[in-house]
Amino acid sequence: MTIDIAAATVEQILANQKGLIAIGAGLAVGLTGLGSAIAEKDIGSAAVGAFTEKEELFGKGLIMTVIPETIVIFGFVIAIMLIL
């Protein structure tokens, strides 16, 4: 669907901008989530391997695994800032 800018009313343009913001917010959360996931999959599998060998490493393994989650939290904050 294309929008004829000249014919668009102010409401349409505003609605369109709102849509773009929503897409941007979605990308911010989605892509950062993907980034976290890619990082966590490697760390997670290594951590599981480590604590099957030595159970005491569970806590440390969990920490290492969730460190990249910060990425998606940043994405979330950016998304909220975009929407508000």
Next chain:
Amino acid sequence: MLKPKQMSKVLLTGHKDVLEPTIETLHDLHALHVEEYVEEDYFHIGTPLPGADEGSKKLLKLRSIASFLGIKKPYHKPINARQLSSELEEKLETLGGVVSGKLRRKSQIEADLKDVQTRMHEVEAFSGIPVNFDLCGGYETLHIFAGTVKKGVDVEAGLKRVTDEYQFVTGNTGVFILAVPVKHRDSVADLLAEYEFGEVKIPAISGTPDDLISELKSRQDSLTKDIESLSSEIDSVKAEYEDFILASEELLSIETQKKEAPLVFATSEHAFVIDGWIPDDEFETLRSRVEEATGNRVHVTKVEEPVDEASVPIEYDNPKIVKPMEAVMNLYARPRYNEIDPTAFVFIAFPLFYGLILGDIGYALILLAISLYGRSKLHGEGWNSLFTVLIYCNIVTLFFGILYGEFLGFPLAGLHGHPGLIPGWETISLFEGLGGEHITYPIHRTHLVTTLLVATLLIGVIHINVGLIAGFRNVLVKHGMKAAILEKIAWIVLQVGIFLLLFGMMGVVMSMVPGAVVFALAVIMLVAGEGGTAIMELPSVLSNVLSYSRLLAVGLSSIGIATAVNIMAGMMFDSGGLFIVVAAIIFILGHALNTALSIIAPGLHALRLQYVEFFTKFYEGGGRIYNPFGYNRIYTEE
């Protein structure tokens, strides 16, 4: 609380004559963590007390009987240990006789049954063929083929082209027996090969297939009956001896543990030395009881010299209500001896974060019911702690659920003309929050994102600073005031700097200079304290605090799932008719899924905030487990 139990290092020295009463006393006391002796020049490790061998043999026998009978570990009324030990030998002998007989019979019957089943399998292929197997072999002039060909082939029509001299019989399964003169063997074999002939072995027994099948069937039935009666016999033996087996297993374990104890003691030709740790408050009891039991022939001393922190076994010292949280601590690491034990902090923060995230009356009630039921059904220390922690968490969740006014994702109170679940309950606007939002009761999380985001970040700042203060205390004890200020207080100063800078930007403070100065001061302190790498860690202040925004984010996603389920179910329900059933299924399955997620997601995220954001500020962990010499009796009593 806040510190592990104070421990004393203890040495017990005495003559070998009194080794046995000493071991008895220590075992009863169940308080001394014995250090294993590593053999050096003069002292050797001790030898087990007489009778240790026999005890372990009995234990082995008992355990194999228990595994044959399939005895699990329920809770029973304890049996008197003294009485048990007097009749143990005799009873174990009888039990052994009974069980070994049954064991032999069982394996015999099972072997027979297997045999019958193989035969059955062989014979069944020929079912319906009215020929005695005796007649299917041993001829000089005849050759017998037995087997199958591919479907839809008329074997007899083909045969007629080769010869008329043949006997062909077939049964119910498609298997046939074919007899031809030896002279035609090769040509018939060629013909059959064309038809994809698959040979079936003729069983080497006498009788017609159908007779044999019914015979084998009745044999199989009788064997199955035998097994059934045997298992009911085994069950009755199990029922009769279960208490005895569990109790005597415990008794023998205790005996063996006592008898083998000298293996970790240091002994010379005539004397022994036991080295261990005991909680401070139990030292006097230990001394008086050992001296009493041995007529003052064992010397008990407290070693006063300073000890290595890492060598002290750690016993938590927490009030009973906090105890279940120790499981959460153990998952990470036990505290070290001179460290703050953060179990009490976790006791407050973990359920609080969990409740903040979940905050739903419906899920709280479901999970409370599950965990109360689980706690009454599943025993064992691990389960007990898990369910108790879950109960704590969901009590807090219930509180926040009432605060948020949420029930399974439905708002309880109406807002802006949308009615809530409870008719007539309208949201009351209390005062203005941030970003033009209104703080209301109940709090609608989805309408208060900015305010709640800032609130969660503030919770983060508080939590992290509690961690930094605990860290200050830990470093102070270990490395002195200077290091403590440079390593921990500097981070607090850094936060003050950041806040001043923020206020400067927002115009609350006149200029940004004070903020910049404080910030620079903090950076200098950090570099002095932790070296240049500290600069790389500066952003962690920001990322750590932002991390607490998950308290809002994970909660919103949980509401999202619940709302989606409710809307889908609602749409189905409105369609009426059969769709009402579908709506019910969607509603139940959806909320079951979200309930499962409600344990995992808030639990893991609340846990992570403890482990990653909080513990890294002060906690090292890695203490040894305090494992006192003794036994927790379950099935026996003295």
